[in-house]
Amino acid sequence: MNITQTIxxxxxxxxxxxxxxxxxxxxxxxxxxxxRYRKEATGALxxxxxxxxAERLQYLRELLERxxxxxxxxxxxxxxxxxxxxxxxxxxxxxxxxDLYLPYKPxxxxxxxxxxxxxxxxxxxxxxxxxxxxxxxxxxxYLNENVADTKAALDGARAILMEQFAxxxxxxxRLREKLWREAEIHAQVIAGxxxxxxxxxxxxxxxxxxxxxxxxxxxxxxxxxxxxxxQAALKYQPDDTxxxxxxxxxxxIAKQFNIADQGRAADKWLRDTVRLTWRAKIFLSLELDAFxxxxxxxxxxxxxxxxxxxxxxxxxxxxxxxxTLGLDPGYRNGVKCAVVDDTGKLLDTVIVxxxxxxxxxxxxxxxxxxxxxxxxxxxxxxxxxxxxxLAGELVKGLPEMKLHKIVVSEAxxxxxxxSELAAKEFPELDVSLRGAVSIARRLQDPLAELVKxxxxxxxxxxxxxxxxxSQLAKSLDAVVxxxxxxxGVDVNTASAPLLARISxxxxxxxxxxxxxxxDNGAFLSRKALLKVPRLGDKTYEQAAGFLRIQGGKEPxxxxxxxxxxxxxxxxxxxxxxxxxADLIGNRDKIKQIKPTQYxxxxxxxxxxxxxxxxxxxxxxxxxxxxxxxxxxxxxxxxKDLQLGMILEGVVSNVANFGAFVDIGVHQDxxxxxxxxxxxxxxxxxxxxxxxxxxxxxxxxxxAARKRIALTMRLDDExxxxxxxxxxxxxxxxxxxxxxxxxxxxxxxxxxxxADAFAKLKR
Numbered sequence: 001m002n003i004t005q006t007i008x009x010x011x012x013x014x015x016x017x018x019x020x021x022x023x024x025x026x027x028x029x030x031x032x033x034x035x036r037y038r039k040e041a042t043g044a045l046x047x048x049x050x051x052x053x054a055e056r057l058q059y060l061r062e063l064l065e066r067x068x069x070x071x072x073x074x075x076x077x078x079x080x081x082x083x084x085x086x087x088x089x090x091x092x093x094x095x096x097x098x099d100l101y102l103p104y105k106p107x108x109x110x111x112x113x114x115x116x117x118x119x120x121x122x123x124x125x126x127x128x129x130x131x132x133x134x135x136x137x138x139x140x141x142y143l144n145e146n147v148a149d150t151k152a153a154l155d156g157a158r159a160i161l162m163e164q165f166a167x168x169x170x171x172x173x174r175l176r177e178k179l180w181r182e183a184e185i186h187a188q189v190i191a192g193x194x195x196x197x198x199x200x201x202x203x204x205x206x207x208x209x210x211x212x213x214x215x216x217x218x219x220x221x222x223x224x225x226x227x228x229x230x231q232a233a234l235k236y237q238p239d240d241t242x243x244x245x246x247x248x249x250x251x252x253i254a255k256q257f258n259i260a261d262q263g264r265a266a267d268k269w270l271r272d273t274v275r276l277t278w279r280a281k282i283f284l285s286l287e288l289d290a291f292x293x294x295x296x297x298x299x300x301x302x303x304x305x306x307x308x309x310x311x312x313x314x315x316x317x318x319x320x321x322x323x324t325l326g327l328d329p330g331y332r333n334g335v336k337c338a339v340v341d342d343t344g345k346l347l348d349t350v351i352v353x354x355x356x357x358x359x360x361x362x363x364x365x366x367x368x369x370x371x372x373x374x375x376x377x378x379x380x381x382x383x384x385x386x387x388x389x390l391a392g393e394l395v396k397g398l399p400e401m402k403l404h405k406i407v408v409s410e411a412x413x414x415x416x417x418x419s420e421l422a423a424k425e426f427p428e429l430d431v432s433l434r435g436a437v438s439i440a441r442r443l444q445d446p447l448a449e450l451v452k453x454x455x456x457x458x459x460x461x462x463x464x465x466x467x468x469x470s471q472l473a474k475s476l477d478a479v480v481x482x483x484x485x486x487x488g489v490d491v492n493t494a495s496a497p498l499l500a501r502i503s504x505x506x507x508x509x510x511x512x513x514x515x516x517x518x519d520n521g522a523f524l525s526r527k528a529l530l531k532v533p534r535l536g537d538k539t540y541e542q543a544a545g546f547l548r549i550q551g552g553k554e555p556x557x558x559x560x561x562x563x564x565x566x567x568x569x570x571x572x573x574x575x576x577x578x579x580x581a582d583l584i585g586n587r588d589k590i591k592q593i594k595p596t597q598y599x600x601x602x603x604x605x606x607x608x609x610x611x612x613x614x615x616x617x618x619x620x621x622x623x624x625x626x627x628x629x630x631x632x633x634x635x636x637x638x639k640d641l642q643l644g645m646i647l648e649g650v651v652s653n654v655a656n657f658g659a660f661v662d663i664g665v666h667q668d669x670x671x672x673x674x675x676x677x678x679x680x681x682x683x684x685x686x687x688x689x690x691x692x693x694x695x696x697x698x699x700x701x702x703a704a705r706k707r708i709a710l711t712m713r714l715d716d717e718x719x720x721x722x723x724x725x726x727x728x729x730x731x732x733x734x735x736x737x738x739x740x741x742x743x744x745x746x747x748x749x750x751x752x753x754a755d756a757f758a759k760l761k762r
Contacts, residue, residue: 003060017043021053030503032485033542037562040604047482070101099169112163115156118146124157127266134265162277171256179286183234185210187221190231197229215301218294219463234287250278299467306461307479309654312690313460314483317626318445322374326440329383338436339371347371349433354386377443379410385636406628411459413438416452452497460653486622491547492522504542523549526557555580559618561611568598590616627693631664638665638703643718651692659688661696669708676712
């Protein structure tokens with residue numbers, strides 16, 4: 001296997017691009033650094049391609065190592081042939097490799113091994129090669145002290161053949177793919193578990209092809225099975241098929257070993273051996289393989305959706321560096337309030353109570369005036385609607401303050417509050433008040449605050465507790481790293497958790513940077529970073545371009561231009577007889593510069609164009625403009641909703657089957673994929689992403705089950721919705737919130753055309 005060529009073909013890239021990327025990764029370069037500052041080497045592979053490349057590189061290298069181990073093991077047994085070696089060398093995945101290794105893999109003593117030790121291998125070979133032999137008669141010649149009678153002899157011979165059939169790599173590969181293509185997964189409720197498994201009701205008697213089963217339904221069924229609510233099995237033939245009828249799978253085994261029913265003495269015995277091999281050995285193994293394959297595919301899909309939502313949330317536009325009042329709503333323990341200044345520094349805290357409305361308004365008005373608050377961030381937990389209403393009164397009652405109130409997701413705030421990081425940051429502050437600080441800061445700059453929280457706790461994924469946890473953590477960490485480096489950070493204001501996500505840095509170096517900053521004052525240049533303990537030249541190369549220094553000695557330090565490219569900019573300045581301060585942001589002057597004039601062996605056209613773009617808009621933030629929804633007054637609970645009502649909301653989560661929208665009633669409604677637009681939608685992200693403000697119409701309300709069906713096709717009429725699936729995963733915002741389920745998504749895909757025909761009929 002040539003790893004470079006394999007990956008190049010998969011990425012539709014050249015071998016040279018892959019070789020360059022692999023070399024850089026092996027040298028310790030990070031994906032963000034390679035994607036941004038080594039475009040010439042990799043042919044401008046983006047961060048997504050580089051992530052895929054890195055994953056495949058690890059997989060294929062592990063595959064090569066496993067091949068070496070397998071070859072060595074078989075060779076030591078004296079069983080390695082040229083043909084087998086060629087098959088192992090040609091194996092392009094771990095499953096195929098393990099199929100080839102199975103007959104030679106050291107294993108505990110099996111019935112077949114015991115039978116061979118008892119001298120029954122010749123009997124098995126005789127009956128397979130010469131079906132005209134009578135099994136009972138042939139078995140008489142193999143009786144000994146360990147084989148008491150003909151039944152024992154034939155059982156031993158059968159065990160040998162069953163193992164031989166089940167270890168034929170080529171046959172097993174074909175049967176595995178055939179089963180995957182054709183089998184259905186059948187889920188049923190376990191008797192007596194109907195009440196306990198109400199949330200799995202849609203899967204009490206559910207069948208569908210395993211290969212096309214969407215990830216959310218697969219994970220729901222697998223969860224139901226793990227919770228002993230459902231039993232799930234693969235069905236490869238109709239349920240009413242007679243047990244004596246040979247399936248296509250058994251026919252394939254028989255054909256592979258030239259077994260046929262021609263009325264010969266051993267034919268029936270061999271057919272029974274084939275049947276037992278399939279039903280008691282091969283099928284059970286392949287069924288397990290299929291469920292593992294289904295789980296892996298569902299995990300990958302769910303993790304991809306989670307990662308995309310996380311990226312959208314992290315890159316949500318910041319409200320800006322304004323003094324902000326954070327409100328963490330609550331009934332019994334009151335509304336926790338915290339004021340932070342434009343840098344995120346805590347200024348003041350107070351706890352007020354919703355049932356003491358006048359006292360609450362007076363206290364908040366005082367704190368707003370005292371600190372010149374401009375923004376009010378309201379967490380969307382229990383009591384958020386009431387808190388939002390009172391905040392609205394503050395906005396109206398204090399027009400001179402020019403206040404703006406925004407409801408924000410508080411997912412993960414409680415986890416941050418109790419974390420070691422929060423304890424270090426606010427050792428004297430009550431845990432309950434730390435959440436209010438987080439809520440205020442995440443409005444100012446979502447990225448800077450959310451990096452302090454475990455991504456799995458941010459609340460934009462489904463089934464995150466069911467998927468492969470190491471794969472999930474790796475994927476989400478990569479998203480956070482890419483987002484932080486795409487935006488860049490101010491090295492003089494960034495927290496240690498934020499700095500730790502910068503290319504080349506880690507928690508230790510991030511802490512050292514903050515400590516150096518605290519001891520010596522603000523950094524005046526990027527070069528000063530080299531004075532930080534343990535931050536060497538290699539780390540500086542990886543990190544410098546993503547660290548910004550505002551108002552420093554070198555104007556370029558505030559941009560994404562890497563220090564290694566400063567000589568290029570200096571040459572541009574000299575050639576145009578202009579100072580850096582006069583060139584940066586001067587579009588007319590920059591347009592006069594010819595990019596090709598400055599290319600060389602180290603810096604090609606892509607890098608020069610990046611430099612010019614950065615000079616035009618130095619330190620530009622790739623995030624969009626801040627926007628917020630205006631929730632409808634008087635609509636605070638599900639009971640306040642009416643069919644046909646048009647509301648404004650915020651997309652809180654996007655799944656493969658649609659988008660969840662927060663409309664201000666504690667339970668997010670679901671806009672099914674078929675109701676996102678007046679056209680066919682393959683992927684909901686074509687239309688919406690987490691954080692988008694959208695208008696929706698209420699189509700269905702199920703207050704008892706806390707389900708709301710919405711549509712973004714505002715000309716739809718209630719009652720025209722299609723049959724929908726209901727994933728069992730509740731899309732909760734935080735642990736203290738009531739759970740909710742989503743309306744059933746349509747199994748067969750988008751229903752825009754079906755709805756159109758329904759309207760014509762009406």
